[in-house]
Amino acid sequence: MCTDHVNVIGRDPAEATISLSINGKDCAAFPNETILSCARRYDIYVPTLCELDDIDHTPGTCRVCLVEIIQAGQEKHQIVTSCNTPVREGMVVQTRSKRARDMQRLQVELLMADHLQDCATCVRHGNCELQDVAQFVGLTENRFFDRARTEARVHDDSSPSMIRDMQRCVRCQRCVAVCRYHQRVDALVLEGTGLDRLVALRGADDYASSLCVSCGQCVLVCPTGALGERDETDRALDYLCDPEITTVVQFAPAVRVAFGEEFDMPAGTNVEGQIIAACRKIGADVVLDTNFAADVVIMEEGTELLSRLKAGRKPTFTSCCPAWINFAEIHYPDILPLLSSTKSPQQVLSTMAKTYLPEKIGVPAEKIRVISIMPCIAKKDEAVRPQNMTDGMQETDLVLTTREFARLLRREGIDLKTIAPSSFDNPYMSEYSGAGAIFGTTGGVMEAAVRTIYAVVNGKELEDIELEQLRGFEGVRAATVDLGGPIGEVRVAMAHGLGETRALVEAVRSGEADFDFIEIMACPGGCVDGGGSLRSKKAYLPLAIKRRETIYNVDRKKTVRQSHNNAQVKTLYRDFLEAPNSEKAHHLLHTHYTDRRRQMQYTVKEIWDDITMSTMVY
């Protein structure tokens, strides 16, 4: 992170008082602005790799964005990195001089010297920022590559969800920055020196003992294939292609609005129908909607919240975000009693698919495998939680991130753009209300809950159903909602992004913040920009607002906009669960949490043994 970011967007051009020339063009720059920022405003391309403007990240480590400069009053030509060198009055910049181009190219060649270049086996093939930059500098040879040196670096597959492949790391530190400054989980450190320099887990050799919560924001900013999710497309195909197995596929509220881009459709296109068609085509026997389960969650969580409010217990935190659950269990175990015990929509749907659905469709539960498609890496962690297993069987058998689902469709030769949309046909677990749909964006769970709780308390529907006061985009938002009846006004808060979440949790723990109900989504923006979403190059969360708008439109177009009015949900309770929070519902749809605080204490001796590159006396 640079310490003094000059935000140039929307600034008064009159403040651009520094004159310089870039490639012969007269430019006006803001004081302390970087050469790169100025060049970009004048549409002059400079190759970059480690830099990521959206998170204000200019560590200056890759040294690719080299330009040649002559400072005013000097004759000397200097080579500098444009990403972190400030403009100066009278500076002459050449981005395409022979010397600059040669040095850019040599830099990329040196980056390749210990970068595993089995590109065809890499998840980022064709969508890789390192490949792009190599093409830009015209890399034609690879004189320094040493396979043994490269393969000596760590490939960590210790997590059920994350893969950390240091053989493909370019040491850009974007992951560290997003984890440290934005999510404020601070689970990543830089370790080792020289060739051994890599990104490591703080105080841990494996994910299981680390502070990582699998939010996956690091994956979204990684320029290469160094960070990613555990790929399960092969296992998905095993299920889909096995005639003995009834494959049930569910997909999350956010997936349908954050998937079309992969197939060159406009950002924010709702591709629900195409996804259903594609799932059938690759062999899914039953296609269900996680949105349905979101409605069930509202019934359970809303009821739970009401009883807690009546008992004077507050605040209640939502529990549908698995990275948030990881975060609470690892970082703030003392607040676990405040979390709603309701399972997440993914787990609610999977549980119903193995209890309720078999009764309805006459297929034994042991023949059913549930694959869920999620914009989320932490859902993979959730699926293997011991709490989410019955007799050693996972409720959710397999989680595919949006990215893996894209990969799976490509493997099956499916182009979403050309496939004819279809619709849900399961009469038991696929209908959803507008309330279930908005689960995918920050504030959505809160809004859905309010719609239902209001109706329960007052015996009538809320009139102004779109709760604008819950729909801002600030990291933490607070509002007062009048639920009427004996409950009256309640104080609610919503946080998205774990950095903001941490601040809110600290405030709750210290007693500074007084809320009744708090919605948490670990990813900034909520699930529409989840850590399992499609990757963007050189950008962080560029499509958040468009996706969010589509989600709200889904809600607007629904005739049923409250979870409790979902007919299939009503049937579920009538035929199977009896009532929200009934003993049966409690048994099947609620869970518990465990203290997973990490031991992070060291002896001085251990630290001394870890220290390198300093004269160690002892």
Place this chain on the structure above:
Amino acid sequence: MAQVAYGVWDGVVHDPRLETGDTGTPITALKNFDEFDEGNRIRAFFGDRGFFVFDEKVSLIDGLYHYMEKAAEQSCGACTPCRMGTVLVRDALDRMRRGLDSPLGFDDIEMLGEQMKETSLCGLGQTCSVALLDVLRNFRDRVEAEVESQRPVKAQHGMAYMTAPCIEACPSKVNVPRYIDYIRDGKPENSLGVLLQKYPMAATCGRVCVRYCEMACRRKFVDEAVGIKTLKRYVADQQKGPNALKFTRDMIRTPLDKGMKVAVVGAGPAGISCAYHLLLHGYHVDVFEKSDQAGGMAQIGIPSYRLPKDTLAMETDIIVELGGRFRYGQALGRDFSIDDLFAQGYKAVFLGLGCQKGTALGIEGEEAAREGYYSGIDFLLRVHDHVNKVAPLDLKGEVIVVGGGNVAMDCLRSSVRLGADNVHVVYRRTEADMPADHEEIVAAHAEDIRFHTLTNPTRLITENGKVTGVELVRMEQTEPDASGRRNVRPIRGSEFILPSDTFIPAIGQQVEDGALVEGDGIALDKWRCVEANTKLETARPGVFAGGDCVTGASTLIWAMAAGLKAARSIDDWIQRGSVRFFKRSRMRSLLSDNSILASDVVETPVRNAYRVHNPELDPDLRKRMFGEVEQTISDAEAYAEAQRCMRCYRVYSVVTEHPIPEGAV
């Protein structure tokens, strides 16, 4: 004097074969370059600004290999050109010096060297190929001739040393960029580990150090020096809470027999540091302290609003955790003698006595003052007792403190807290001349202390022994003398009287009870300080001394550095009967004697990013209490401040005739 055969320094080529015969002056004026250690000629020297060869027969390839090996070993790996370049060049030179074919030719090496120099992120990468490029561009024929033979080079002796301006400036030679790097990396505990290699009082140092490192910091050429002390305090404060580092006995390198015991006299910073290092060497250490608390001047001389007592206690307790014993209430000369210590089987003695006797002004009326008169150091002792609730001290009326150093500032700011109506500082020179830390002076102003600069006391006025006022005279600056220094002189007839209820001269200190120490075979110098040589040996064999008692009133960091040095000397003396050559010190003298570590400006534009500051309590609130004024910075601020370090690392190496003797690490 060492004769340079050939070389390049700051781009000036010295090559006797050239007809111009340019013998660039910087090269010929080398000091102390003949021998590295006794009888061991320096054959060549490589550095960040070029290289010199004194012996024509030196293998440049081997010399450059050892230099680049050090650079590769020290490359942090953050940026591409240095991470790969140092390794590729090192490996190529290694094959060449062994008479093998190299995958890279001299043109490739030159290309990589140029890339490292021009595009590296920090000082190490930017400077470690300078000598290499100088050789390849000016003496290519010599290295080509070396490889032509395809025979391995005969082993050459020497050493390589990496440093930075901040490291050289630090008395304890703390690897400052390294501990800042560890903060950037997200490992503050490792950062603390780097500090703990040098001394056990990091939290104390992070609060009260005078920061020689920051004065040397090259970031000041861009905006402001890096907040090195602020960061030190940040990492040291990681020592609190559930994840505090644990001190365990396995830190001790090799535990020694019961009989291997050493006595440390004085539990101040010098004694604590010496005891710490002796314990880590495996000795059994008893620390004799005349008061009932450890910490010395850090305990009694630094008020708690700057250094909370529990912070200091946490650090002096490390001695006990490592097996050391404090023997409180034991004063040298009163309760025991040095003879007694040797008689009790101590193999050596370290004197860290401090200098705690205040120096009087020597003005008329001073002798008569019995009430309302304290020396600066005595006053701080009273403040210490007040804070510890041993003896309350209430001040009323006018307090006048004489002096411009940190002790004077401590007296002033403590007086405010003790309820004085008005607090004055009298200093004979200008405020800019005050030796106190700038921050202390700013804080004193914020706490409404009245400054009387260019003013000097001439007479103390008392009634029945009680101070009632002081006569002061205005001073004026003289014209600058040849060295540019302006002296001061009194302005005749400008005398005036200031009423005073409490008068505190804080102008200097000396060793207490010096005569008793002298009687024990220890020599004192003319300033009544203990005489010790550069190895910290006193006149009496087996007795070593360091800290204020040797140097006069000085700083915490000098005292702790002396403790470390004395521990090395004591270890050598016990194990070998004499103190060994210390090669890293010799390398440092080579650099400082020749001003090799240039304080050059930063030529490349760097974005301004001003330093973070410790949050402070509000002056109106803090004036009424002794709670700590400065607070620790946040994680986010620490990360931001750490990013400001430019890592001005430099590598230096010598090739010598014979192997360099190994000394203490």
